[in-house]
Amino acid sequence: MLKLKKTSLILILIICLSVFLRFYKLNEIPTGFHHDEVSQAYNAFALGTTGHDRYSQSFPLLFRAFGSYQPPLYTYLSIIPIKIFGNTMFAARFVSAFFGVLIVIFTYLIIAELAKEKFKHSFALLAALMVGISPWAIHFSRRIAEANLGLALFAAAFYFFIRSLRSPRIFPLAMLLSGISTHAYYSERIIAIFFIPIYLFIFRQHYFKHIKSVIFGLVVFGLTQLPHLYLFANGAFSTRFNQVSYLGNIPEGFAGVIYIVQQFLRHILIYISPHHLFADTGSNLANAAPELGVFYGWFFIPFVIGIIAFIRRFHIPFFKLILLALPVFLISASLTGDEFYTLRILEYLWALTIIISFGAFLILEKINSKQVRLILPVMLTVFSLVLFYLSYGILYKYEAEGYAGKVYIELKDKLAPYSGKQIIVDSWRDIAIGLRIAYFEKYDANKLSAILGPQIFADYYKAEGDIQEVYKVNNMEFRPFVWKEDSGLKNTILVGDSLAISEDQVYSNKLTPLFEIKNLNGSTAIKAYTTE
Structure with missing residues (x-):
């Protein structure tokens, strides 16, 4: 009982820290209001006051936005905070910040549900903390980012998938959340299609016994995809993909196949490169903060240890699921022309953070002193947040003001x-x-x-x-x-x-x-x- 109270207290502190990092001065930091952000914000305001968007389209399935389209879910969810807080940047970014906190919470719940009893709470707390303070997680929670909403829904679906191993009736709920996530961001469409079969294959023995729940869940997921079928027939479904993909300029014949394979593998290598993950990736909208990677530099050592540990435990379903999901999380981004576009790989970064957390957990387990095991994470957290403040709170506003308006x-x-x-x-x-x-x-x-x-x-x-x-x-x-x-x-x-x-x-x-x-x-x- 005492251990449970201690765990609950630490979790509450982590959640409070995550709330602070995502909501503090949200109306001012990051500086400016990017055109993608203001497009979502005004459409939400328009829907809340008139029932149509800025082009007079009533409750669209996709929103026109400066020659492209934006997924609808973030805009619809933003109607309420804009009604409550008014036409401010805080109101427009509220949904992203709120769901950013939920990502931290679901990270804890997932690890606590899946991991072994003897270390599940320690590992889960560490994973929640590292997601809470990671540069990528804070950055995309502090601006309008449909991908952040998509990740939160994916994490929620992931959790209920795992819960359905104990209670099969929950499986349709997991499928519903997974289906809804495809309306939050484009990458989720590909992730859902590949992740669900992988998950069902790994736990096939369990779900063969509960085939009715599986069938019902598949029907629920199919119903959530009906709007996509309508958009596919109208041509809008693939518009954004055609704009950002390299597939529109491929050579004919076998040379085209070689070109696609080369480009795809090249992008995969870029996304798994430690340089891009742990070093400065630039400060544009799609990346994180200047002079920082999507992860802090000190994450690298637990990253290496975590990868090795996960591979060695591949026979355990939890570790197998995370490792097999990693390439799935990269498919969408690897089909686009951008060299390193963080916004499209949030599930990948989230999974890597879990792996890094396990590496950090194994390091702490080797330390005999309880005081050191407690003080070291606190010191590294403070050190990380100082680095993030210097980058995001000071440098970023100078680098971003040119394109953020x-x-x-x-x-x-x-x-x-x-x-x-x-x-x-x-x-x-x-x-x-x-x-x-x-x-x-x-x-x-x-x-x-x-x-x-x-x-x-x-x-x-x-x-x-x-x-x-x-x-x-x-x-x-x-x-x-x-x-x-x-x-x-x-x-x-x-x-x-x-x-x-x-x-x-x-x-x-x-x-x-x-x-x-x-x-x-x-x-x-x-x-x-x-x-x-």
């Missing part, structure tokens, strides 16, 4: 005093400026859809359309400049960066400087001018 969030307040003037903001290098302003201004979705709807050139579920859309919000218009027309406008404010409004254009069009907004490094980001 931070200055255009500030622009909203700068333009507020000029409500009586016509304003044109150049959107050539940031297609989401108008949508950001519309979201923060709570601009009527009926009015915006009347502007955007006619700009779709085909059926809603066809990807045809201009990625450079024209937005009009109150007295503000967001589009690329057309100087032959815009230079002749009277008493108008023009806003753009130095490429949009050059010194020659200022001089030749007799523009008067109004204000400027600077980057964090002090350089000028955008300027505003008035025409005569």
Whole structure:
């Protein structure tokens, strides 16, 4: 009983730490509001107020977003927090942060359910802690990331799959969650198709005895896939894959087969490379934090020990399931052209974290002193979080502000005093400026859809359309400049960066400087001018 209370207390502390790391200053960090984020956020706001998205499509199965499509689940779940907290970045990111905490909880539950009695709680606590503090897990829980929601649903399904070994009636629930996860992120579609057969094969002797539950579960899963069949018939199902995959440019004949195999294996090798896992992978949206890998450098030693330990225990179902699932988690990402796209491999990183945790557990088991076994994880946790703060809390905002649209969030307040003037903001290098302003201004979705709807050139579920859309919000218009027309406008404010409004254009069009907004490094980001 005393041991159980101690375990519960430590788990509560880990959950509290995970909540803090995911919700603290969520409205400010990460800096800016990426165009993928604001697309989800405004559509959720529009659905909550009008029942349709920004193109006037009622309750879509996929959401159009700047020439592509976004899976629907995150947007629908965001309706409630945006209703409660208003049109803020905190509200828009709430779902990701909340489900990021659930990932930590389900990690503990899965290990505690599967692992052997003698060490299951210690291993489970360590796994929950390491998922809770890992750079990849914090990063994707702090921004709108459908993949993070997908991972949480997968982890929940994983847990109920394991629980169904004790209670077969739960199996359909696991299949339901697995099916729903395919509406959260594209990678989940491939993962579900491959993972479920592997799981059933490993535990086939058990499920042969409960075939009715299996059949019912398969029917439930099939029903969740019906929207995908509709989208497949309309062509929207594979649009995103066609945009990011290298399969559209393959040579003909046998050379094409060789090309696909080479590309696939090359990507697999990249994703298993220690350099990409434990060193700096860049700071763009799809990766983690600058000067850090998706894991901390010190994770490498327990990673090696954990891999060896898992291989040696391959005959045990739990270890076999995790190892066989690893390549499945990489299939989707390895079919795309990006060199290392962390967002598409969250299940893989989650599974690796479990392996790393087991390696760390084995190291701690070799230490005789109980005090050292307690103090060492605490010290490494503090050390890791200091590294993460320096990277994510300080460096990241400088590296991310260029593509996250931070200055255009500030622009909203700068333009507020000029409500009586016509304003044109150049959107050539940031297609989401108008949508950001519309979201923060709570601009009527009926009015915006009347502007955007006619700009779709085909059926809603066809990807045809201009990625450079024209937005009009109150007295503000967001589009690329057309100087032959815009230079002749009277008493108008023009806003753009130095490429949009050059010194020659200022001089030749007799523009008067109004204000400027600077980057964090002090350089000028955008300027505003008035025409005569």
